[in-house]
Amino acid sequence: MEYYLDSVSRAICALSAMTVLGQHNRQIRRRIECALKVGVTPRQILEVFVNLILYGGYINSRTSMPVAxxxxxxxxxTV
Known part of the structure; x- marks a missing residue:
């Protein structure tokens, strides 16, 4: 299969989806760790949560920030 999104983009999509779905902190933690491994920066991860406040709800985004x-x-x- 040919991929059109790079690893960073795929990691951001996965983290976004899991956050919006309200996944358990353990699962969010694992997604964050995977995102960092492929090159997503801590600042980008926090920005994902800030942007998701409008789309995925305040509670889901706010719950993920302390996990990050x-x-x-x-x-x-450091951020």
């Missing part, structure tokens, strides 16, 4: 901060802290990343 925890991953960043665990990996010694």
């Amino acid at each position: 901060r925890s991953v960043f802290t665990d990996q010694s990343l």
Whole structure:
């Protein structure tokens, strides 16, 4: 199969979908870790959540932000 989206774009799409669907923190955490591995920056991850406030609801986006901060802290990343 030929892919037309790069790894970063696919990771952002997956993280967006899981956030909007209100997935458990464990699953969001795993998506964030995978996104970081393929080159999504911490700032881009937080921006995804900010943009999803309008589309996926405040609660789902707001719930994901502390999970992201925890991953960043665990990996010694700064935003």
